[in-house]
Amino acid sequence: MASAWCWSCLSRLRPTTRAVLPPPSAIPRLTSAPFHSSAVQYAPPLKKKSNSMTQLKYRQGQTLRRKKKKTRKALRKRIILSNPNALEVEGMQEISAENIVDARLRGSVLGLPVPMLDQLRAVQAFKPKQGWSIFRRPGAVVRRDTVEMGRLFEKISGEGDAAEKGKVVKKVVTGTKGSGKTVHLLQAMSMGFLKKWVVVTIPEARELVSGDTAYVPVEGSKPTQYIQPGATSALLMRTVEANREVLSGLKVSQKHDIAGVKPTSTLEDLAKLGFQDPALAWPVFKALWTELTVTAAAPGMEKDFQTRPPMLVAVDGLAHWMHNSAYRDTDYKLIHAHDLVFVKHFLSLLRNGQAELKNGGMLLYATSTSNSPGVYALEVALDQMTARQAGTKPTSPEYPSAEAYSNADPRVLDLFKPIEGKEPQMELQTLGGLTRDETRGYLEYFARSGLLREPVNENWVGEKWSMSGGGIIGELEKLGRHVRSAAIPTPAAN
Amino acid sequence: MVFILGVNFPERNLLKASNTSALTSQHDPRKSLESFFGIGNHTSSRLLARFNIHPTCRVGELANKQVLDMTAVLSDMKIENDLRREVVNDIKRLKETGTYRGRRHALGLPVRGQRTRTQIKTPVKLNRMERRM
Numbered sequence A: 001m002a003s004a005w006c007w008s009c010l011s012r013l014r015p016t017t018r019a020v021l022p023p024p025s026a027i028p029r030l031t032s033a034p035f036h037s038s039a040v041q042y043a044p045p046l047k048k049k050s051n052s053m054t055q056l057k058y059r060q061g062q063t064l065r066r067k068k069k070k071t072r073k074a075l076r077k078r079i080i081l082s083n084p085n086a087l088e089v090e091g092m093q094e095i096s097a098e099n100i101v102d103a104r105l106r107g108s109v110l111g112l113p114v115p116m117l118d119q120l121r122a123v124q125a126f127k128p129k130q131g132w133s134i135f136r137r138p139g140a141v142v143r144r145d146t147v148e149m150g151r152l153f154e155k156i157s158g159e160g161d162a163a164e165k166g167k168v169v170k171k172v173v174t175g176t177k178g179s180g181k182t183v184h185l186l187q188a189m190s191m192g193f194l195k196k197w198v199v200v201t202i203p204e205a206r207e208l209v210s211g212d213t214a215y216v217p218v219e220g221s222k223p224t225q226y227i228q229p230g231a232t233s234a235l236l237m238r239t240v241e242a243n244r245e246v247l248s249g250l251k252v253s254q255k256h257d258i259a260g261v262k263p264t265s266t267l268e269d270l271a272k273l274g275f276q277d278p279a280l281a282w283p284v285f286k287a288l289w290t291e292l293t294v295t296a297a298a299p300g301m302e303k304d305f306q307t308r309p310p311m312l313v314a315v316d317g318l319a320h321w322m323h324n325s326a327y328r329d330t331d332y333k334l335i336h337a338h339d340l341v342f343v344k345h346f347l348s349l350l351r352n353g354q355a356e357l358k359n360g361g362m363l364l365y366a367t368s369t370s371n372s373p374g375v376y377a378l379e380v381a382l383d384q385m386t387a388r389q390a391g392t393k394p395t396s397p398e399y400p401s402a403e404a405y406s407n408a409d410p411r412v413l414d415l416f417k418p419i420e421g422k423e424p425q426m427e428l429q430t431l432g433g434l435t436r437d438e439t440r441g442y443l444e445y446f447a448r449s450g451l452l453r454e455p456v457n458e459n460w461v462g463e464k465w466s467m468s469g470g471g472i473i474g475e476l477e478k479l480g481r482h483v484r485s486a487a488i489p490t491p492a493a494n
Numbered sequence B: 001m002v003f004i005l006g007v008n009f010p011e012r013n014l015l016k017a018s019n020t021s022a023l024t025s026q027h028d029p030r031k032s033l034e035s036f037f038g039i040g041n042h043t044s045s046r047l048l049a050r051f052n053i054h055p056t057c058r059v060g061e062l063a064n065k066q067v068l069d070m071t072a073v074l075s076d077m078k079i080e081n082d083l084r085r086e087v088v089n090d091i092k093r094l095k096e097t098g099t100y101r102g103r104r105h106a107l108g109l110p111v112r113g114q115r116t117r118t119q120i121k122t123p124v125k126l127n128r129m130e131r132r133m
Helices: A005-012 A068-076 A116-123 A144-157 A182-195 A229-242 A268-277 A278-293 A318-322 A340-350 A376-389 A410-416 A438-449 A458-467 A474-484 B021-024 B041-050 B064-076 B080-094 B101-106 B119-128
Strands: A109-111 A137-142 A168-175 A198-202 A311-316 A324-330 A334-336 A362-367 A426-431 B002-004 B007-009
Touching: A109 A438, A116 A182, A116 A229, A116 A410, A137 A182, A137 A438, A144 A168, A144 A182, A144 A362, A168 A376, A182 A311, A182 A362, A198 A229, A229 A278, A268 A278, A278 A340, A311 A318, A311 A340, A318 A340, A318 A376, A324 B041, A324 B101, A340 A362, A340 A410, A376 A410, A376 A426, A376 B007, A426 B007, A438 A458, A438 A474, A438 B002, A458 A474, B002 B064, B041 B064, B080 B101
Parallel strands: A168 A362, A168 A426, A198 A311, A311 A362
Antiparallel strands: A109 A137, A324 A334, B002 B007
16 A cells, blocks of 8 residues: 655655844645645645624524515616716717718727717617627717618708608618617617707607506597506607607697697697696697697797608517507507507508608617517518518418417517508618628727727637627627627636 | 404505405505405405405595495495304304214315325314314
């Protein structure tokens, strides 16, 4: 049997004179150290004995308490737009009314101007789980779809081609998870603010159907329709907060049956009546909508009339509006989302947008993949729309239709059907991945913010582009963040 | 504070228990409607639907008319002491007619054919000569 002693170490056991040894307090007391060849300094530090005063006894009450529900929610929902630890990107441009159509900026990240952040916050354009908090300042990458949208904004505002002025563009925005649908809406909103449009948003379509706000039946409607005063009042509040500058410059031009409206009051005053009294919210919203979509003043009120700006309507999470809501009618039957007046109003814009938005504008209704109820009828309807856009006739056998016995909701299918004898206005926009060049620009932004410490070259970008499923921006962001921790040099390498 | 059927509820209380916590509603003081004996998830959700009140409504958000309507409907229903009395009377009738079920009630044993070797804590606790609800 081998001895437990290391014989070569025994030679060192010769007693050393005290004067040669360092004072005993200078080296940690390790009883086994002389028998091993490794130096004392590599030994793991001695574990500190835990103090009996600080250690918790068995089943002793913990002082750590879960935070209150309200605080927890606030933490969950908070939006951080800046990270002071990230590097400031030099030469970063801001989005402006001029450069939204600039195709040369494709692939670069444009910052959002600071005064606009309040407006964007007011319309709830930022969502808590987006990665705004990793960069110095909020910005969004310019991609092909962004430039195209910029051109549309120019056209509708009547700057480039006068013939297109006052047109209504209606789009249903879809795309795979992380393809940037919500940020696309955000970019649209920022362009709307830059062009002095009126921006109306519904940041969470779900909130209208989840049964969390009050609902009141409309007397005498058949089938019964329901008003949601609380949600309407919130919408008015958002709209006024974000569009104060535009709304305060426009005067009332029609006669309204609402107490408190004077001929001299501005549209801001009108909207404010609605959020002071939720009972008035819906009539006020209707009045505001009429005001924003009129082309001429009522007789006798022409004095202060100004032409109304185009409107941007952005809805996120469209699928929630395509099935039964959580509300119930008096017979305890579920109410279909299309029977809620608020929802119906915005969905009817998809059908007859030109009739409603007389001053032109854009409707962007985005689906969501992170929060979607999965409505079969909507999937079929979107497939049909894709097929129509590809040129398939509804009579051809390739045209997709709902499976037999699938019980697809006819109301949803009807909503997306083309109107007979009319040019199809509603189009489907599917957001895909970034191109390689755009990917490169986007990842360079990570590198210049100090998040990514790897040389961004053609090969590396190509690899990341493939890994992100062909430039899906959400995946790219994950990769950009992930590399941050992997790229720190390890001491063991030498 | 809002009076519903003579009971005073704080305004921040939920009118109805959410589905997940319906089981504990009797012990949870925040669920107002289901704190009445005889009103559970089934009845309370139908009551809300009848008056077009959304499921997460708080007591303070109710309009005066809704409170009055609700009280009117509740006062027509057999809940609270009326319901308790009915249940106690039913058991009493079983005992008086000398049925097996009545006897089991009186003996503090399970009534519906359960085994008695183990697990009869509840009947031991509840079933007795003078049954209380």
